[in-house]
Amino acid sequence: MWTMIYKSRSESSELQILEALNTRMGLIEKDKQHYLVLRKGYDGEVLFDSMTEKLDCDCLILNDLLLRINHTVFQIDALMITFDTVYFFEVKNYEGDYYYENEKWYVMNKTEVTNPLTQLSRSETLLRQLLQQLGCHSPINAKVIFINPEFSLFQAPLGKPLILPTQVKRFLKRLNTTSAKLSEKHRIIAEKLVSLHLTESPNTQLPSYLYDEVRKGITSHKCTSFFISVKGRSCLCHECGNKENVSLALMRCVKEYKLLFPKRRVTTIEIYLWCNEIIPKQRVRRFLEKNFKIVGIHQWAYYD
Numbered sequence: 001m002w003t004m005i006y007k008s009r010s011e012s013s014e015l016q017i018l019e020a021l022n023t024r025m026g027l028i029e030k031d032k033q034h035y036l037v038l039r040k041g042y043d044g045e046v047l048f049d050s051m052t053e054k055l056d057c058d059c060l061i062l063n064d065l066l067l068r069i070n071h072t073v074f075q076i077d078a079l080m081i082t083f084d085t086v087y088f089f090e091v092k093n094y095e096g097d098y099y100y101e102n103e104k105w106y107v108m109n110k111t112e113v114t115n116p117l118t119q120l121s122r123s124e125t126l127l128r129q130l131l132q133q134l135g136c137h138s139p140i141n142a143k144v145i146f147i148n149p150e151f152s153l154f155q156a157p158l159g160k161p162l163i164l165p166t167q168v169k170r171f172l173k174r175l176n177t178t179s180a181k182l183s184e185k186h187r188i189i190a191e192k193l194v195s196l197h198l199t200e201s202p203n204t205q206l207p208s209y210l211y212d213e214v215r216k217g218i219t220s221h222k223c224t225s226f227f228i229s230v231k232g233r234s235c236l237c238h239e240c241g242n243k244e245n246v247s248l249a250l251m252r253c254v255k256e257y258k259l260l261f262p263k264r265r266v267t268t269i270e271i272y273l274w275c276n277e278i279i280p281k282q283r284v285r286r287f288l289e290k291n292f293k294i295v296g297i298h299q300w301a302y303y304d
Protein backbone atom coordinates (compact mmCIF):
# COMPACT_ATOMS: atom_id res chain seq x y z
CA MET A 1 0.00 0.00 0.00
CA TRP A 2 1.15 3.50 -0.58
CA THR A 3 0.26 7.14 -0.18
CA MET A 4 1.16 9.37 -3.03
CA ILE A 5 1.53 13.13 -2.96
CA TYR A 6 0.03 13.73 -6.35
CA LYS A 7 0.31 17.49 -6.13
CA SER A 8 2.58 19.28 -3.71
CA ARG A 9 2.15 22.68 -2.15
CA SER A 10 4.31 25.73 -2.75
CA GLU A 11 4.11 29.34 -1.63
CA SER A 12 1.87 31.41 -3.88
CA SER A 13 3.58 34.20 -5.80
CA GLU A 14 1.35 36.61 -3.86
CA LEU A 15 2.88 35.42 -0.59
CA GLN A 16 6.41 35.45 -2.00
CA ILE A 17 6.00 39.01 -3.33
CA LEU A 18 4.55 40.28 -0.05
CA GLU A 19 7.39 38.62 1.83
CA ALA A 20 10.01 40.25 -0.40
CA LEU A 21 8.31 43.66 -0.16
CA ASN A 22 8.00 43.35 3.59
CA THR A 23 11.77 42.90 3.81
CA ARG A 24 12.75 45.37 1.13
CA MET A 25 10.45 48.34 1.68
CA GLY A 26 8.10 47.56 4.55
CA LEU A 27 4.34 47.26 4.15
CA ILE A 28 1.58 49.55 5.30
CA GLU A 29 -0.59 48.10 8.07
CA LYS A 30 -3.36 46.76 5.80
CA ASP A 31 -0.88 44.94 3.52
CA LYS A 32 1.14 43.73 6.47
CA GLN A 33 -1.99 42.17 8.01
CA HIS A 34 -2.83 40.52 4.70
CA TYR A 35 0.72 39.19 4.46
CA LEU A 36 0.62 37.80 8.01
CA VAL A 37 -2.74 36.10 7.38
CA LEU A 38 -1.36 34.43 4.24
CA ARG A 39 1.87 33.46 6.03
CA LYS A 40 0.00 31.94 8.94
CA GLY A 41 -2.43 30.08 6.71
CA TYR A 42 0.40 28.67 4.64
CA ASP A 43 2.37 27.56 7.70
CA GLY A 44 -0.73 25.76 9.01
CA GLU A 45 -1.22 23.97 5.71
CA VAL A 46 2.43 22.88 5.66
CA LEU A 47 2.02 21.53 9.20
CA PHE A 48 -1.01 19.52 8.09
CA ASP A 49 0.94 18.25 5.03
CA SER A 50 3.68 16.98 7.32
CA MET A 51 1.04 14.78 8.98
CA THR A 52 -0.76 13.53 5.88
CA GLU A 53 2.47 12.60 4.13
CA LYS A 54 3.08 10.04 6.88
CA LEU A 55 -0.05 8.11 5.98
CA ASP A 56 0.57 4.75 4.39
CA CYS A 57 -2.89 3.77 3.21
CA ASP A 58 -3.61 3.61 -0.51
CA CYS A 59 -4.55 7.20 -1.34
CA LEU A 60 -3.71 10.13 -3.56
CA ILE A 61 -3.10 13.52 -1.95
CA LEU A 62 -3.59 16.74 -3.86
CA ASN A 63 -2.52 19.81 -1.94
CA ASP A 64 -3.65 23.33 -2.73
CA LEU A 65 -5.98 23.25 -5.70
CA LEU A 66 -7.52 26.35 -7.23
CA LEU A 67 -10.43 25.27 -9.39
CA ARG A 68 -13.16 26.88 -11.42
CA ILE A 69 -16.65 25.72 -12.19
CA ASN A 70 -19.31 27.82 -13.94
CA HIS A 71 -17.18 30.98 -13.59
CA THR A 72 -16.81 30.48 -9.83
CA VAL A 73 -13.33 29.97 -8.46
CA PHE A 74 -12.80 27.99 -5.27
CA GLN A 75 -9.83 26.75 -3.35
CA ILE A 76 -9.11 23.43 -1.75
CA ASP A 77 -6.40 23.27 0.89
CA ALA A 78 -6.01 19.50 0.72
CA LEU A 79 -7.84 16.76 -1.10
CA MET A 80 -7.41 13.07 -0.57
CA ILE A 81 -8.72 10.38 -2.86
CA THR A 82 -9.27 6.98 -1.28
CA PHE A 83 -11.01 3.93 -2.75
CA ASP A 84 -14.55 4.99 -1.91
CA THR A 85 -14.35 8.57 -0.63
CA VAL A 86 -12.97 11.95 -1.62
CA TYR A 87 -11.79 13.79 1.49
CA PHE A 88 -11.65 17.53 1.30
CA PHE A 89 -9.92 19.55 4.01
CA GLU A 90 -10.12 23.22 4.80
CA VAL A 91 -7.13 23.88 7.07
CA LYS A 92 -7.36 26.69 9.62
CA ASN A 93 -4.39 27.90 11.63
CA TYR A 94 -6.49 29.89 14.12
CA GLU A 95 -4.78 30.50 17.41
CA GLY A 96 -6.23 31.41 20.81
CA ASP A 97 -9.74 31.23 22.23
CA TYR A 98 -12.86 31.38 20.07
CA TYR A 99 -16.49 30.64 20.80
CA TYR A 100 -19.52 29.47 18.89
CA GLU A 101 -23.03 30.85 19.37
CA ASN A 102 -26.13 30.60 17.18
CA GLU A 103 -24.26 29.46 14.07
CA LYS A 104 -21.79 32.30 14.47
CA TRP A 105 -18.11 32.34 15.35
CA TYR A 106 -16.42 34.87 17.59
CA VAL A 107 -13.02 35.67 19.01
CA MET A 108 -13.19 36.05 22.82
CA ASN A 109 -13.45 39.85 22.55
CA LYS A 110 -16.82 39.30 20.75
CA THR A 111 -15.47 40.14 17.29
CA GLU A 112 -17.31 37.98 14.81
CA VAL A 113 -15.17 36.02 12.33
CA THR A 114 -16.16 34.33 9.09
CA ASN A 115 -17.87 31.03 9.76
CA PRO A 116 -15.48 28.41 8.38
CA LEU A 117 -18.39 25.98 8.00
CA THR A 118 -20.10 28.28 5.50
CA GLN A 119 -16.92 28.43 3.45
CA LEU A 120 -16.55 24.65 3.67
CA SER A 121 -20.05 23.91 2.49
CA ARG A 122 -19.80 26.38 -0.39
CA SER A 123 -16.58 24.77 -1.61
CA GLU A 124 -17.99 21.29 -1.06
CA THR A 125 -20.99 22.04 -3.29
CA LEU A 126 -18.72 23.37 -6.04
CA LEU A 127 -16.37 20.42 -5.71
CA ARG A 128 -19.29 17.98 -5.96
CA GLN A 129 -20.47 19.60 -9.19
CA LEU A 130 -16.98 19.49 -10.62
CA LEU A 131 -16.37 15.86 -9.67
CA GLN A 132 -19.68 14.87 -11.23
CA GLN A 133 -18.67 16.60 -14.44
CA LEU A 134 -15.48 14.56 -14.36
CA GLY A 135 -17.45 11.35 -13.88
CA CYS A 136 -16.50 10.80 -10.26
CA HIS A 137 -19.44 9.90 -8.02
CA SER A 138 -17.61 9.06 -4.80
CA PRO A 139 -19.11 10.67 -1.71
CA ILE A 140 -17.26 13.74 -0.41
CA ASN A 141 -16.17 13.90 3.20
CA ALA A 142 -15.42 17.56 3.95
CA LYS A 143 -13.83 18.73 7.17
CA VAL A 144 -12.47 21.91 8.67
CA ILE A 145 -9.16 21.00 10.29
CA PHE A 146 -7.96 23.21 13.12
CA ILE A 147 -4.28 22.52 13.10
CA ASN A 148 -2.89 24.92 15.71
CA PRO A 149 -2.47 23.23 19.12
CA GLU A 150 -3.07 26.65 20.74
CA PHE A 151 -6.63 26.88 19.35
CA SER A 152 -9.69 26.38 21.54
CA LEU A 153 -13.33 26.57 20.52
CA PHE A 154 -15.76 27.08 23.38
CA GLN A 155 -19.33 25.84 22.98
CA ALA A 156 -18.19 23.83 19.98
CA PRO A 157 -21.26 22.47 18.20
CA LEU A 158 -21.75 18.71 18.04
CA GLY A 159 -22.29 16.96 14.75
CA LYS A 160 -20.51 19.53 12.60
CA PRO A 161 -17.60 18.63 10.31
CA LEU A 162 -14.92 20.10 12.57
CA ILE A 163 -11.69 18.43 13.56
CA LEU A 164 -10.21 20.16 16.59
CA PRO A 165 -6.45 20.16 17.29
CA THR A 166 -6.67 17.32 19.81
CA GLN A 167 -8.56 15.17 17.28
CA VAL A 168 -6.38 15.57 14.18
CA LYS A 169 -4.02 12.66 14.90
CA ARG A 170 -6.87 10.28 15.76
CA PHE A 171 -8.80 11.34 12.68
CA LEU A 172 -5.84 10.61 10.40
CA LYS A 173 -5.13 7.36 12.19
CA ARG A 174 -8.65 6.17 11.47
CA LEU A 175 -8.37 7.29 7.86
CA ASN A 176 -5.12 5.36 7.61
CA THR A 177 -6.91 2.06 8.27
CA THR A 178 -8.57 2.24 4.82
CA SER A 179 -7.41 -0.93 3.15
CA ALA A 180 -9.13 -0.94 -0.25
CA LYS A 181 -6.83 -0.39 -3.23
CA LEU A 182 -7.07 2.44 -5.71
CA SER A 183 -7.51 1.74 -9.39
CA GLU A 184 -6.70 3.51 -12.64
CA LYS A 185 -9.97 5.46 -12.49
CA HIS A 186 -8.84 7.18 -9.26
CA ARG A 187 -5.58 8.22 -10.87
CA ILE A 188 -7.44 9.61 -13.87
CA ILE A 189 -9.58 11.81 -11.60
CA ALA A 190 -6.47 13.05 -9.80
CA GLU A 191 -4.80 13.83 -13.10
CA LYS A 192 -7.83 15.74 -14.35
CA LEU A 193 -8.03 17.81 -11.17
CA VAL A 194 -4.34 18.73 -11.41
CA SER A 195 -4.77 19.71 -15.06
CA LEU A 196 -7.66 22.02 -14.07
CA HIS A 197 -5.64 23.73 -11.33
CA LEU A 198 -5.39 27.48 -11.96
CA THR A 199 -1.94 28.90 -11.34
CA GLU A 200 -3.02 32.54 -11.17
CA SER A 201 -5.45 33.43 -8.44
CA PRO A 202 -8.02 36.07 -9.51
CA ASN A 203 -8.13 37.49 -5.97
CA THR A 204 -4.58 38.57 -5.26
CA GLN A 205 -4.16 41.80 -3.31
CA LEU A 206 -0.77 43.33 -3.90
CA PRO A 207 0.32 46.88 -3.14
CA SER A 208 1.82 48.86 -6.01
CA TYR A 209 5.58 49.38 -5.85
CA LEU A 210 8.33 50.83 -7.99
CA TYR A 211 11.86 49.62 -8.59
CA ASP A 212 13.34 52.73 -6.96
CA GLU A 213 11.35 52.18 -3.75
CA VAL A 214 12.63 48.67 -3.17
CA ARG A 215 15.83 48.27 -1.19
CA LYS A 216 18.66 46.59 -3.11
CA GLY A 217 21.01 44.04 -1.63
CA ILE A 218 21.40 40.40 -0.74
CA THR A 219 19.36 39.42 2.29
CA SER A 220 20.26 36.74 4.81
CA HIS A 221 18.57 33.46 4.05
CA LYS A 222 17.97 32.97 7.78
CA CYS A 223 17.13 36.35 9.28
CA THR A 224 16.46 38.64 6.23
CA SER A 225 19.18 41.09 7.33
CA PHE A 226 20.94 43.12 4.61
CA PHE A 227 24.16 43.12 6.62
CA ILE A 228 25.94 40.68 4.33
CA SER A 229 29.50 40.48 3.09
CA VAL A 230 31.14 38.15 0.62
CA LYS A 231 34.08 36.05 1.81
CA GLY A 232 35.48 33.67 -0.79
CA ARG A 233 32.67 31.39 -1.92
CA SER A 234 30.29 32.40 0.84
CA CYS A 235 27.94 35.19 1.78
CA LEU A 236 28.22 35.83 5.48
CA CYS A 237 25.44 37.40 7.54
CA HIS A 238 26.82 39.64 10.28
CA GLU A 239 23.50 39.60 12.09
CA CYS A 240 22.92 35.88 12.60
CA GLY A 241 26.22 34.37 11.42
CA ASN A 242 24.55 32.35 8.65
CA LYS A 243 26.80 31.38 5.75
CA GLU A 244 25.42 30.72 2.29
CA ASN A 245 27.14 29.72 -0.91
CA VAL A 246 27.40 32.76 -3.23
CA SER A 247 25.75 30.90 -6.13
CA LEU A 248 22.76 29.95 -3.98
CA ALA A 249 22.44 33.51 -2.71
CA LEU A 250 22.66 34.82 -6.29
CA MET A 251 20.01 32.37 -7.42
CA ARG A 252 17.66 33.58 -4.68
CA CYS A 253 18.36 37.19 -5.68
CA VAL A 254 17.68 36.60 -9.36
CA LYS A 255 14.45 34.74 -8.58
CA GLU A 256 13.28 37.52 -6.30
CA TYR A 257 14.18 40.16 -8.90
CA LYS A 258 12.24 38.28 -11.58
CA LEU A 259 9.30 37.78 -9.26
CA LEU A 260 9.09 41.45 -8.27
CA PHE A 261 9.90 42.89 -11.69
CA PRO A 262 8.84 40.40 -14.35
CA LYS A 263 9.10 43.07 -17.06
CA ARG A 264 12.71 44.04 -16.33
CA ARG A 265 15.45 42.13 -18.06
CA VAL A 266 18.05 40.05 -16.29
CA THR A 267 21.48 41.39 -17.26
CA THR A 268 24.84 41.39 -15.53
CA ILE A 269 24.62 45.05 -14.60
CA GLU A 270 21.01 44.77 -13.38
CA ILE A 271 21.81 41.87 -11.08
CA TYR A 272 25.04 43.51 -9.96
CA LEU A 273 23.02 46.59 -8.90
CA TRP A 274 20.22 44.48 -7.44
CA CYS A 275 22.79 42.84 -5.14
CA ASN A 276 23.91 46.32 -4.10
CA GLU A 277 27.28 45.89 -5.83
CA ILE A 278 28.70 43.47 -3.28
CA ILE A 279 29.41 40.74 -5.83
CA PRO A 280 31.92 41.67 -8.58
CA LYS A 281 30.42 42.04 -12.06
CA GLN A 282 32.67 39.30 -13.44
CA ARG A 283 31.31 36.85 -10.94
CA VAL A 284 27.70 37.85 -11.61
CA ARG A 285 28.30 37.38 -15.35
CA ARG A 286 29.84 33.91 -14.90
CA PHE A 287 26.93 32.91 -12.68
CA LEU A 288 24.32 34.08 -15.22
CA GLU A 289 26.15 32.41 -18.13
CA LYS A 290 26.24 29.16 -16.24
CA ASN A 291 22.65 29.14 -15.02
CA PHE A 292 20.55 30.97 -17.59
CA LYS A 293 20.12 31.06 -21.31
CA ILE A 294 21.46 34.12 -23.07
CA VAL A 295 19.10 35.86 -25.50
CA GLY A 296 20.30 38.45 -28.07
CA ILE A 297 23.82 39.76 -28.60
CA HIS A 298 26.20 42.49 -27.41
CA GLN A 299 24.67 45.28 -25.40
CA TRP A 300 21.14 43.99 -26.04
CA ALA A 301 21.84 40.58 -24.53
CA TYR A 302 19.90 39.42 -21.49
CA TYR A 303 19.35 36.18 -19.61
CA ASP A 304 16.20 34.16 -19.50
Ligand SMILES: [Zn+2]
Nearest residue numbers: 220223237240
Ligand atom coordinates in the same frame (compact mmCIF):
# COMPACT_ATOMS: atom_id res chain seq x y z
ZN1 LIG B 1 21.21 36.57 9.09
